[in-house]
Amino acid sequence: MDLVYKSEKPLFVLSMVIGTIVWLALVVGTFGVALVYVLLFLIIYLFAHSGFIAYLRGNTLELSESQFPDLYKQYLEACERLEIEEIPTAYLMMSDGILNALATRFLRRHYVVLYSSVVEALRSRPDALRFYFGHELAHIKRGHLNLQWLKMPASILPLLGAAYRRAQEYTCDLHGLAASNSREDALAALAVLGTGGEKLADVNVNGFIDQQRYTGGFWMSYHELTNDYPWLCKRLAHIAAVSGARNGRASEYKAPSRSFFAGVFAAFTPRFGVGGGASVLVLVAIIGVLAAIAIPAYQDYTLRAQASGAMPLVEQVESAAAEYVNEHKAYPESPADVGLPEEMETGPVSHVAVIDEGFELTLRSSNALLNEKTIVVGAYQNDDGSIQWHCVGGTLDQKYRSAKCRSQQP
Structure with missing residues (x-):
């Protein structure tokens, strides 16, 4: 089974080409002055992101052979199935019911952050947990976290930036399926994101998949085209089709067509975050959260240095x-x-x-x-x-x- 979604590679190449051209134009057009601003931005980002990493190390639990060994064993099994030799550090974060996860990189080290609500919801289904682990590990294996500064000019472009991110999500779902090796548990791992753990046992997956029939209208098409994530019902349909095809039970997944006029409007909506008109606000919120963590930590560091x-x-x-x-x-x-x-x-x-x-x-x-x-x-x-x-x-x-x-x- 090909673990890379069909549009990810061409979108990656296009993003790299556009990014390279834009950066070269900036450097040449400003006689190198742009590099000063890039360096300043990278320094600010480094300090901001270091605050989040410090928060992880100081306030969340690192999975290990002595800390939740059963989860750590399943995490290692997912790494093995995806042939990941350098195991990223995994942390379990209290999430107050939020159903998500993330992979991140700081300097040359990779981290996977698992949200406790999802882990608890899937605790009794090891293959579903391996899908959950595998999805985040795929971001690292596929290099989605690398050279983001180079791809940044393309990432904010209308249609292209969000399309590349959605293709990455489909690719990660395919890796999650490979780590899980169970169609039903892979679908359960996705379904829990939409229902929560308490209702998971009662979910009609086929009914959830059938909701994709609504995604071709103007509003749903527009908000998907400007969003970093495909609609969850379409992700379920994609995994159901791929896993069925692998077992000889189904054909290749064909997504419902989108509204043409939604595409026209989306072509004038730059990507600054998770999508749509709220993307700028989301970006500001993320920067604010990182700053709220990093700035006090930096202030404490400077005062500690003075006291030393x-x-x-x-x-x-x-x-x-x-x-x-x-x-x-x-x-x-x-x-x-x-x-x-x-x-x-x-x-x-x-x-x-x-x-x-x-x-x-x-x-x-x-x-x-x-x-x-x-x-x-x-x-x-x-x-x-x-x-x-x-x-x-x-x-x-x-x-x-x-x-x-x-x-x-x-």
């Missing part, structure tokens, strides 16, 4: 205080005992004092979240009588501290 400027002094206090205790069998009584003045005119620390808990270092910063905040370097005794040092005390927020001053416990 005090770490050499923290380590100096620990070392000098340890030597003082070993030599005098007593705790230092003043900053001078560890070779430091009380007041510092420059640097990340403005004041050093001895308090009951230990040495208190007061930070200096132009940012109110750091300025006048304190780090306390103190000592504690282990069960064997030995003394160790910590820097977890003080008023500085934990998220701005170095790993050392967050992980140690007195």
Whole structure:
């Protein structure tokens, strides 16, 4: 069975040709100035997308042999059936009933994000889960995530951009079918996207497929032509036909014809997102979500970098205080005992004092979240009588501290 939808390859070639011509024209026409803006955009995108990847790594569960091993085994089986040697990292994300999944790439690594609602709905049907896994893995196997910047000029063109994305979805469904190897479970995996898990057992798949008879009208034709996804009933019909043909039970799928006038209007609707007049709003929303994740993360990173400027002094206090205790069998009584003045005119620390808990270092910063905040370097005794040092005390927020001053416990 050919796992690539019939129109994907020619649309890919056309997109690459158009993209190459547009970029070359921009570079030559602006004498290279366009490259500066491209680089700036790529840097902004890198920081924005890094926020999403950081969110995945910090807040969602990574599938592994010790984390949902049954799901991970089925995921590996889907990779094996699709002959994917370098296994993408898979995460399970709480989805609040949203039925979807996604594949993404950051730098040179690939990730597959699985939504918990779909996994729960298909948990009792392993072949349906493998379809779900296989669909997302196909985006990686087919290189849909590669060279997107080069294809971008073509991707926003009316008709072409959305048509190429829909062809990718049909291709991914074919890969999902190959990973599943079960017609009924493949159809169930698609049907759950339209019904949810609770009603899946009662779905009349043939009735769902029959809804494609409505897709030839003006409005449905227009919104499909400007949308990144084919109508779900047509995707079901496509998989039903292909899997039936493979078993000698059906012929090649023929989609209902679309309204000619819908095509005319769609030819004047650029693609900026998932489709139609709302595509610009969707794009803005996506950028806003990514920015909402990335900007606070970046701000925390810069403040943490500023606060880390005090770490050499923290380590100096620990070392000098340890030597003082070993030599005098007593705790230092003043900053001078560890070779430091009380007041510092420059640097990340403005004041050093001895308090009951230990040495208190007061930070200096132009940012109110750091300025006048304190780090306390103190000592504690282990069960064997030995003394160790910590820097977890003080008023500085934990998220701005170095790993050392967050992980140690007195």
